Amino acid sequence: MRPGGLAVLLAKRGARPFKGELELPGSPVRTNEPLEKTLRRELRDSAGIRGMSLEQLGAFGEPGRDPRGHAVSIAYFTWVVAEQHAFVAGEKREFGWHSIATLKLNENAGDASPLAFDHANQIRQAHHALRHHLRHHIDQTPFELVPARFTLTELQRVYEAIFERTVDKRNFRSRILTRGLVEPVAAKRVGNHRAAQLYQWKSLKRKSSQQREEVATK
Amino acid sequence: MRPGGLAVLLAKRGARPFKGELELPGSPVRTNEPLEKTLRRELRDSAGIRGMSLEQLGAFGEPGRDPRGHAVSIAYFTWVVAEQHAFVAGEKREFGWHSIATLKLNENAGDASPLAFDHANQIRQAHHALRHHLRHHIDQTPFELVPARFTLTELQRVYEAIFERTVDKRNFRSRILTRGLVEPVAAKRVGNHRAAQLYQWKSLKRKSSQQREEVATK
């Protein structure tokens, strides 16, 4: 996957229904298992991925979304640097990153998308929620947008991928810097052309994925 | 309930656990029943309330939130003009409006709140979500904030109740009016002192409670 690309981690279904189609990873919730933990277990056990923050997207419970019978799913979403969460190939299921562009989620006309169940819909909603988070709660997103140390251009590429448009370099940099979200580290990224300043998130300004408390005054 | 007050519709539990404590209305989801419909059925059957828009708050599935065993609840919230959704007293359960101030939800220290299960937490989150909605999606809230025809002061009182602070009259009015959300009707509210202009929401600017489509450019 090219850096900054917007992609979704999907698995190929091995069983009916929707055999051979792509689906979001998931698993039935076990008794006395927190919802989030269910997903972490599934990601760990069947793809070897662990340690990301999760945000709840919502519950999906329309009858008919699962042909086998009425099922309610609780969906979570996150954003990670793919290179830092490489899945273990073929451990249990066939996982892969799928570019959101090629999934053609917005073909609301035909069912052109190769996605099982209502997962195309869930991905669309997650994309919205992600943008919403970044637009309104940048200062407390738990998402792993970039590696620990990053250049501002790298961060900008991520924004451009998520919002699916180019953003102005000067505006972006001044916005990020004046908000005091990042701080420069004593190192530069060399190798491309002119060396670029590396930054890191200012510590503890960002929430860890447990509780939140919205500030009343915007 | 006094106009503009922020209150929650609660029922007194008749059974253990939490017998005698207050709880949010709810009911188990039936097979092949959409989640929203479950709640509408419950509100209709046990309180005689119907016809409000619902927004999903999220799923709550921590083990231990129900002492009887692991249970996952999907919570919804809305905002209505209480006078227009009078519940039928004593039909099945003992319902009542409870001022959010007297519920003491923010006593995060002791468990002073008389609420069953994790419902105090759910109400707190719903309050946040409500504010968030009004702050960011005023032009498309499906909520019934005020009766069909209202004065700007009445609308302002609702905002003040929800945000729990006073707002400036001139700023509020110009904001509402310049956004073109409301239009004056050919009538005034008389009786208090100087007669007040009545307004109504501009038709079809506001979504009905089915689908949404967030505008990308804020």
Place this chain on the structure above:
DNA sequence: CCAAAAGTGTTCGAGTTACACCCATGG
């Protein structure tokens, strides 16, 4: 030396905030 990415300021419009006085009406 040149291609490519890094880095840097200013101006404009829109929206939000703070703030004070006159008007109409009912009692």
Place this chain on the structure above:
DNA sequence: CCATGGGTGTAACTCGAACACTTTTGG
């Protein structure tokens, strides 16, 4: 006539958007 709520404008500030050139480096 007076108490009460209805109604109005302006100035300062903040934030986001548009926009172009110089600097550094590797090849």
